[in-house]
Amino acid sequence: MKRSPPDPRAQAKRAALNALKRARRAADKAGVELSDWEGEFLGSVEQRVETFGRAFADPEKGAPGRALSARQTVKLKEISAKAKGEAPKRPFGRKKAPPSLPKSTG
Numbered sequence: 001m002k003r004s005p006p007d008p009r010a011q012a013k014r015a016a017l018n019a020l021k022r023a024r025r026a027a028d029k030a031g032v033e034l035s036d037w038e039g040e041f042l043g044s045v046e047q048r049v050e051t052f053g054r055a056f057a058d059p060e061k062g063a064p065g066r067a068l069s070a071r072q073t074v075k076l077k078e079i080s081a082k083a084k085g086e087a088p089k090r091p092f093g094r095k096k097a098p099p100s101l102p103k104s105t106g
Helices: 008-030 036-052 070-084
Strands: none
Touching: 008 036, 008 070, 036 070
């Protein structure tokens, strides 16, 4: 009897829910106090993923077949890093300014 391939949407949903639960458990285990906003974020995203299978409505905000948008994924990684006691990485932060060009004298 052949097995059918797994549903990619169900896999994405399950992976997102596991990541959300893992972040909350890591914060609880480490004794890190999440802000009200972070706790509400984890709860609301988890609820939307369970209800709709994904946590965003606009298809331009996330990749097809993903349960979380790009920004939601970044925020989840920041919360996970906070729970682990790591300094947060800022992927959208300012980049180093290019070196100034020498002035022409002519």
